[in-house]
Amino acid sequence: MPADAVDVAALTVVRGGRPVLTDLDLRVPAGQVTGLLGPSGCGKSTLLRSIVGVQRIGSGRVTVLDHPAGSRALRRSVGYVTQAASVYDDLSVGENLRFFARVLDVADAEVGRVLEVVDLSDRRDQVVGALSGGQRSRVSLAVALLGSPPLLVLDEPTVGLDPVLRATLWSLFHDLADAGTTVLVSSHVMDEAERCDRLLLMREGAIIADDTPGAIKERAGVDDVESAFLALVADAEGPR
Amino acid sequence: MTPRITLAVAARVLRQLRRDRRTSAMLLAVPCVLITLLWWMFRDLPADRFDQFGPGLLAMFPFIVMFLVTSVTTLRERSSGTLERLLSMPLGKGDFLGGYAVAFGLVAVLQSVLAVGISVGLLGLEVQGPVWLLTVVAVVDALLGTALGLLVSAFARTEFQAVQFMPAVVIPQILLCGLFVPRAALPDVLGAVSDVLPLSYAMDAMSTLVRTSDTAEVWSDLAAVLAFTMAGLLLGAATLRRRTP
Ligand SMILES: Nc1ncnc2c1ncn2[C@@H]1O[C@H](COP(=O)(O)OP(=O)(O)OP(=O)(O)O)[C@@H](O)[C@H]1O
Ligand SMILES: [Mg+2]
Numbered sequence: 342m343p344a345d346a347v348d349v350a351a352l353t354v355v356r357g358g359r360p361v362l363t364d365l366d367l368r369v370p371a372g373q374v375t376g377l378l379g380p381s382g383c384g385k386s387t388l389l390r391s392i393v394g395v396q397r398i399g400s401g402r403v404t405v406l407d408h409p410a411g412s413r414a415l416r417r418s419v420g421y422v423t424q425a426a427s428v429y430d431d432l433s434v435g436e437n438l439r440f441f442a443r444v445l446d447v448a449d450a451e452v453g454r455v456l457e458v459v460d461l462s463d464r465r466d467q468v469v470g471a472l473s474g475g476q477r478s479r480v481s482l483a484v485a486l487l488g489s490p491p492l493l494v495l496d497e498p499t500v501g502l503d504p505v506l507r508a509t510l511w512s513l514f515h516d517l518a519d520a521g522t523t524v525l526v527s528s529h530v531m532d533e534a535e536r537c538d539r540l541l542l543m544r545e546g547a548i549i550a551d552d553t554p555g556a557i558k559e560r561a562g563v564d565d566v567e568s569a570f571l572a573l574v575a576d577a578e579g580p581r
Numbered sequence: 582m583t584p585r586i587t588l589a590v591a592a593r594v595l596r597q598l599r600r601d602r603r604t605s606a607m608l609l610a611v612p613c614v615l616i617t618l619l620w621w622m623f624r625d626l627p628a629d630r631f632d633q634f635g636p637g638l639l640a641m642f643p644f645i646v647m648f649l650v651t652s653v654t655t656l657r658e659r660s661s662g663t664l665e666r667l668l669s670m671p672l673g674k675g676d677f678l679g680g681y682a683v684a685f686g687l688v689a690v691l692q693s694v695l696a697v698g699i700s701v702g703l704l705g706l707e708v709q710g711p712v713w714l715l716t717v718v719a720v721v722d723a724l725l726g727t728a729l730g731l732l733v734s735a736f737a738r739t740e741f742q743a744v745q746f747m748p749a750v751v752i753p754q755i756l757l758c759g760l761f762v763p764r765a766a767l768p769d770v771l772g773a774v775s776d777v778l779p780l781s782y783a784m785d786a787m788s789t790l791v792r793t794s795d796t797a798e799v800w801s802d803l804a805a806v807l808a809f810t811m812a813g814l815l816l817g818a819a820t821l822r823r824r825t826p
Contacts, residue, residue: 356826357826393669394669394823394824395665395668395669395823395824395825396824396825397822397824397825397826398824411669411823411824413671416669416670416671416672417670417671419669421666421669423662423665423666424662425661425662426662427661427662427663427665427666428663429593429597429661429663430661431597431600431601432593432596432597432600436593436596440589440592440593441666441670443585443586443589444586444589444590444667444670444671444672445670445671446585446671468600484666
């Protein structure tokens, strides 16, 4: 596996006539949990969509696992969880997973395994529309885990979950990373930052910090990532 | 395209339809009920007008119903994010469109067999040509509806807009297909317009089948409808982008 799972160079994306990402450069190291954090509307989803290869980009280059983003070779290697739980509400949990398993050409046995992982085995026959919001987003996560892809791109997978479940999912992400999977997770909740191996702090379409949580806090001379973020923003706006 | 994936999509769409009991019931029952209503309307009139309008309705219902169902379901797939997820997977555009076409094509077979069966078997619609061919025409009409529905769903942002395409795309075809005024008697400009509308050919095929047992013209009309259907599916595939703004 390459040292960097994702390499973004000079990426510019314009959405709805407005530049959302401008001249962005970043790398996501393989086999770690990288958090993409930033306020709502700063362009996290847009960046993740570019990495998955479903975003129309203006210019720049996005390389994923040594292939151009979105290329055919990657379609089995990138597990993607969109911000909205993209599963079929009118089908049962098991039917949803079996359908995606068939599309990905992975064995039906995978369905049982991923349901175990997201702790939904007992809901297999329940219709997704009748699940709670958190359960639905776990079904969506389970789909991304099918076939154990080497790169997971997860857009706010922990939103709306209780603290216990959030902790469970974060430890799942670390278990996956320990097994060699690259996990890229977005969040706008700064207290989730501490749980990441590496952080990408984003603001208004630019990366303002790219380091370990410890290094980011140390450089800003504060105790938590949220204060570090605020300090970085103040610096950026600094003496005009 | 990969047959495994196309069939997986088709099976999934059919399963969703089966879950939605009300839609399934409407898909199958509504055309039969409306045809019966039409027969009843004309019952006390001296001339047998049901033979004149019946074939038109057999061409229209599968078309309209499939157009609506397809445009709304595919739009829902676009807006819920499931399409975005599928397009990040090894699914070809042809698999997606083909899967829908296969699923709704099967529904159309069932729907058309019922509607034709009731018209010919119960309501006494007189058909000179082979009844099975009448069913084939109805099925191809339904496929046409599916293809156009897939196409317009690309231009609609909301389900509400998708439904608005019905008066814009479907009703002109109904008005000009020869059901109300024979196509030959239309003003020149409207006649020319009607010549490029797919439903006109479906309607021609149906009325030829009712009038005569000579099927040569039916086949050429059927070929025209199929060509429109294929063109609709290809255009639909062109509007389906992996990368969206
Ligand atoms: N479909 C779209 N068309 C046009 N502009 C869009 C579209 N989606 C998002 N944008 C714009 O792009 C910018 C970045 O949006 P994005 O969804 O990437 O933000 P985000 O960081 O994921 O926010 P959140 O935390 O709320 O999910 C926003 O200013 C938004 O207005
Ligand atoms: Mg977002």
